[in-house]
Structures are given as C-alpha cells and as structure tokens.
Amino acid sequence: MTTPPKQFPASMRIIHWLMAALVLAMLGIGVSMVASLGDYSRLVSIHRPLGILILLLVVIRFINRRLSSLPPWPPDFPARERFVAAASEALLYTLLFLLPLVGWAMLSAARYPIVMFGSFHLFPILPHNVMLYAFLRKTHTVLAYLLFFAFAAHFGAALFHTWVLRDRFLDRMAPWRAR
Amino acid sequence: MSNVVSTVPKPDSAGTFLRLGAVAIVVAAVVGTFLCLGGWFSPHKLTPSRLTDGFEQANGIHSGFRRNHAKGVCVTGVFESNGRGVRLSKAEIFQSGRVPVIGRFSLGGGNPYVTDSPDAVLALALQFTQPDGEQWRTAMINLPVFPFKDPQSFYDNMVAGIPDPNTHKPDPEKIKAFLAAHPETVRAIGMIKSHPVPAGFDTSAYYGLNAFRFIDANGSATPVRWHLQPLQPFAAADSTAPHTNKNYLFDGVIAAIHQHPLQWRLILVIGQPGDPTSDASSPWPENREQLDVGTLTLDTVESEESSPTRDVNFDPLVLPSGIAPSDDPLLSARSAVYSQSFTRRAGEKKDPSAITPADVAQGSSR
Numbered sequence: 001m002t003t004p005p006k007q008f009p010a011s012m013r014i015i016h017w018l019m020a021a022l023v024l025a026m027l028g029i030g031v032s033m034v035a036s037l038g039d040y041s042r043l044v045s046i047h048r049p050l051g052i053l054i055l056l057l058v059v060i061r062f063i064n065r066r067l068s069s070l071p072p073w074p075p076d077f078p079a080r081e082r083f084v085a086a087a088s089e090a091l092l093y094t095l096l097f098l099l100p101l102v103g104w105a106m107l108s109a110a111r112y113p114i115v116m117f118g119s120f121h122l123f124p125i126l127p128h129n130v131m132l133y134a135f136l137r138k139t140h141t142v143l144a145y146l147l148f149f150a151f152a153a154h155f156g157a158a159l160f161h162t163w164v165l166r167d168r169f170l171d172r173m174a175p176w177r178a179r
Numbered sequence: 180m181s182n183v184v185s186t187v188p189k190p191d192s193a194g195t196f197l198r199l200g201a202v203a204i205v206v207a208a209v210v211g212t213f214l215c216l217g218g219w220f221s222p223h224k225l226t227p228s229r230l231t232d233g234f235e236q237a238n239g240i241h242s243g244f245r246r247n248h249a250k251g252v253c254v255t256g257v258f259e260s261n262g263r264g265v266r267l268s269k270a271e272i273f274q275s276g277r278v279p280v281i282g283r284f285s286l287g288g289g290n291p292y293v294t295d296s297p298d299a300v301l302a303l304a305l306q307f308t309q310p311d312g313e314q315w316r317t318a319m320i321n322l323p324v325f326p327f328k329d330p331q332s333f334y335d336n337m338v339a340g341i342p343d344p345n346t347h348k349p350d351p352e353k354i355k356a357f358l359a360a361h362p363e364t365v366r367a368i369g370m371i372k373s374h375p376v377p378a379g380f381d382t383s384a385y386y387g388l389n390a391f392r393f394i395d396a397n398g399s400a401t402p403v404r405w406h407l408q409p410l411q412p413f414a415a416a417d418s419t420a421p422h423t424n425k426n427y428l429f430d431g432v433i434a435a436i437h438q439h440p441l442q443w444r445l446i447l448v449i450g451q452p453g454d455p456t457s458d459a460s461s462p463w464p465e466n467r468e469q470l471d472v473g474t475l476t477l478d479t480v481e482s483e484e485s486s487p488t489r490d491v492n493f494d495p496l497v498l499p500s501g502i503a504p505s506d507d508p509l510l511s512a513r514s515a516v517y518s519q520s521f522t523r524r525a526g527e528k529k530d531p532s533a534i535t536p537a538d539v540a541q542g543s544s545r
Contacts (some may be wrong), residue, residue: 027211028212028216029211031214031216031217032216032217032219034217034218034226034227034228035224035226035227035228035514036215036218036227036515037226037227037230037508037511037512037515037516038223038330038508038511038512039511040227040511040514040518041496041504041510041511041514041515042511042514044514059389070229077219110492110521110525111490112395112492112494113313113314113487113497113498116335118500119311119313119499119500121312121313128487128490130521130524130525130526131525131526132190132524133525134525134526134527136521137525138248138526148210148213152209152210155206156202156236156472159201159202159205159206160199160202160217162200163201164195164198164199164202166194178247
C-alpha cells in the first residue's frame with residue numbers, strides 16, 4: 001500500500017505558481033490601465049492576450065486537477081474549515097474562468113477586434129449589441145474586484161497558516177519538495 | 180490532537196499578536212498597492228474617466244450619444260487602393276484592390292443638437308475592413324494641425340471654455356491664461372486660421388493629425404501622417420450669408436451624396452528622420468513627400484438611428500498589422516477616452532438623433 005501524497009502533484013503546483021504570477025500581474029495591469037491615459041493602449045495590448053492565456057491555463061488546470069490524485073486534508077482539519085477552503089477554491093476557479101470569458105464576450109459585443117498579437121485575432125463570441133457590452137463591461141469590473149479580494153483572502157490565509165499557525169499547510173502547494 | 184484549534188498558539192502570547200500583525204501588514208500592503216495602481220490615492224490625476232467627465236461638464240450628458248462629436252450621420256462606401264502604399268506598410272489595405280468602408284460625418288463638440296455653423300469642426304471617422312478581417316479605424320477632422328500637444332492641455336482648454344454659470348459665457352481671463360501658457364496652441368490656431376473654411380462636409384479635407392509608424396514587409400518603420408483630399412472642387416464657407424437651417428451642413432452632405440458618390444484621395448505624408456512624431460500641434464515641413472495611395476468613395480448615407488455605425492467606437496488605435504502607433508501621447512489618451520465615452524453611452528437609452536431617417540430620405544428628393 002502506498003502512502004497518500006503529502007503534496008499536490010508537481011504539474012498542479014507548477015500551474016498554480018505560474019498562474020499566481022500571471023493573475024497578479026493581470027490584476028495590476030487591469031486596474032492601472034483603466035486609470036491611465038498615457039499607458040492605456042500598451043497595457044490593453046498586454047491585457048487581452050494575457051487574459052486568454054489565463055483562460056486556457058485555468059481550463060487545463062481544471063482538467064489536470066480532475067485527473068490528479070490530491071493529498072488528503074490534514075486529519076485534524078475541522079469540517080467547517082474544509083468547507084471554507086473548498087468553497088474559496090471553487091470561487092477562485094469560477095472567477096479565473098469567468099473573468100477572461102466575460103472580457104472576450106464584452107469585446108465581441110462591442111465589435112472591437114480581439115487582437116492577440118500581430119494579425120492574429122480571436123473570433124467574436126457574441127453578436128454586436130452595445131447594451132450587452134455595457135452590462136458585460138460592468139460585470140468585468142465587479143468580477144475583477146471580487147477576484148482581487150478573493151486572492152487577498154487566499155494569500156492572507158496562506159500567510160496565517162504559515163506564520164501564525166505554523167502548521168506547514170503551505171507545503172501542500174509549495175513549489176519545493178516537502179520534507 | 181483531534182482539533183486544529185488546539186494547535187493554535189495561545190492568543191494572548193505576544194509572539195502570536197506580532198505574527199498576526201505581520202500577516203495584516205503584508206495583506207494591507209498588497210491591497211494598498213492595488214488601489215494605488217488604480218489611482219484611488221491620486222484624486223487629481225487626469226484619468227480617462229475625469230477627461231470624459233470634462234466633456235460632460237462642458238456639454239451636459241446627452242443619453243446615448245458620443246461625449247464628443249455627438250452630432251453626426253453615417254455613411255458607407257469603398258476604398259480602392261492603387262497599391263502604392265505597399266512600399267510603406269504591409270497592411271493588406273494598401274495592396275491593389277477594394278475594401279468596404281463604413282464611416283460617420285460629425286461636428287466637434289458634445290452637443291448632439293448643436294446648430295451647424297462655419298466655426299464648427301468637421302470630422303470624418305472611417306472603418307476599413309480588410310479581406311483578412313483586420314480593421315483600420317481613424318477619426319479625422321478638417322483642421323490641418325491639432326491645437327493641443329497632450330491630453331492635459333486639451334482638458335485644460337476644455338475646462339477653461341466651460342461657460343460661467345452667472346454670465347453663461349466662458350471666462351475670457353481663463354482662456355487668456357490658457358493661451359499664455361500654451362504658445363503651441365496659439366501657433367496652431369494661427370495656421371488653422373490661414374486655411375479657408377470649407378463650405379461643407381463634401382468639399383472638406385480631413386486630417387489624421389497624429390503621426391503613426393508604417394511597418395513594411397521587411398519590418399522597417401516609417402513615420403507617416405495621412406489626410407483625405409476631396410475630389411469635389413473646393414468651395415469656401417460664406418460667413419456673410421447666415422443660414423436659417425440649423426442642420427445645413429448635414430442636409431448639404433445628404434443631398435450631395437444622393438446626387439453622386441463623394442470621393443477623396445487618401446494621401447500619406449512621409450516623415451523624415453527627426454520629424455516630430457510625438458506632437459500633433461507641430462506640423463511637418465511642407466516639402467515632405469506625399470503619396471496618393473487610393474480613393475475613398477462614399478455612396479450611401481443613413482441616420483444614426485437606423486445605422487449600425489452608431490454603435491462603433493472609432494478608436495484611432497484599432498489598426499491593422501502594418502500600421503502602429505507613434506510616441507504621440509494623444510493616441511493612447513484618445514483610445515482610452517473614446518473607450519470610456521463608448522462604455523458610458525453604450526448602456527444609455529438612445530435618444531433620437533438631430534438628423535432623422537426622414538431627413539435623410541428627404542435629402543434624396545432635394
């Protein structure tokens with residue numbers, strides 16, 4: 001009989017930390033560009049392809065997660081905390097999937113070209129409808145703030161486990177091999 | 180240990196409080212950085228929202244209309260390229276052939292019901308769609324040079340021109356102070372005044388104003404500005420004969436387009452090394468090479484109320500591969516503010532246009 005893994009598999013940990021860096025950069029770019037005149041166009045041209053990359057990664061990540069064997073919860077982790085952890089994970093997955101999808105949809109409804117790089121464009125996924133655009137544009141902002149605060153809570157919880165509880169909970173997702 | 184709570188160090192220990200404090204400080208720093216990037220702590224920084232607010236202060240909010248160039252009619256036609264532009268840009272539009280065009284004639288200013296006058300800024304916005312699906316959008320005006328070199332001076336001038344609530348007129352002192360601080364604006368206005376005012380949309384030239392970089396098939400870049408030269412013979416506005424029709428400019432272009440298609444040559448002005456590309460208020464020397472790259476033909480006109488073009492944002496940075504932005508700070512700012520204006524009007528109820536479908540239909544019988 002094999003002992004259950006202590007950590008998430010390497011593939012999941014790599015995608016986790018790669019996405020952490022991309023999503024953090026994306027949130028910074030997103031909130032800066034809407035407040036900037038001078039850097040707006042440069043930031044938007046990074047924001048669009050980066051968002052689609054995150055959408056691809058979250059789909060790959062979700063499939064990979066379903067196919068991987070996950071480390072069990074620590075035996076002393078109470079049901080209430082398991083629920084909070086599972087719910088926050090589901091929220092993060094949902095937001096990471098919805099936010100780029102809403103971005104793609106809103107550009108489609110506004111009939112902006114969805115430029116990735118050079119002359120490579122994505123196809124529109126909605127008909128030209130500016131009322132729909134206006135709704136999706138607002139939704140994009142609301143979801144982005146929600147994602148930012150979900151990230152802050154996730155990050156704060158990881159720090160709390162590591163610095164205050166000192167329960168080595170972070171080892172499960174650490175980029176290094178846990179002892 | 181059956182419960183994780185029992186592993187928590189005693190909450191009254193000083194070390195725990197310190198460590199909790201460290202968590203709080205780090206999380207607060209991350210949140211603070213994010214809000215700082217979003218401009219939450221810089222209430223006086225000029226942002227796309229604040230610049231768009233400026234248009235609303237100057238013109239009021241007109242539901243469903245563009246915050247600038249609010250009064251307009253929509254047109255369609257074709258651009259026929261003669262292939263000469265290929266040496267400057269790899270964009271498909273410059274290869275010999277025809278591409279469909281949609282566009283919009285408009286007047287400068289955010290009032291969609293403004294009375295047409297010879298002082299108005301005339302504009303033509305276009306969207307070319309290449310066979311490969313890439314688009315080129317450009318919004319041009321009849322002024323040969325732009326009076327402002329950056330977004331801040333554009334905004335400051337607009338705010339200086341807002342009528343005083345008591346006198347209902349702009350404060351001449353504020354305008355004088357603006358001009359004293361902006362010699363480039365004074366110089367540009369001098370150049371603008373030396374050009375005759377066109378009698379109508381159909382006989383006007385339209386200038387792209389900002390410089391762009393044209394990228395050829397080998398990847399080398401050339402600074403370029405462009406304008407449209409009318410094939411309709413030029414007629415100067417007659418400022419001595421007052422117009423009784425408040426839509427005379429629009430009625431004029433509707434009648435003209437119903438009579439015969441309107442045509443312009445697309446002229447690329449080719450910059451030399453050292454020509455300023457970051458200042459739309461500073462024209463290039465007169466002797467720069469001008470390259471005629473094709474002919475624009477506009478043959479149908481439609482009210483905004485019935486045209487899908489109403490719902491197009493003529494963002495000047497929607498460019499095909501082969502045309503790239505220059506270092507002109509106005510370009511990014513225009514893109515940002517057009518987008519803000521578009522987002523605001525997109526969600527509003529669409530009020531009727533000054534030029535109705537009936538006006539356009541009537542023009543065909545004039």
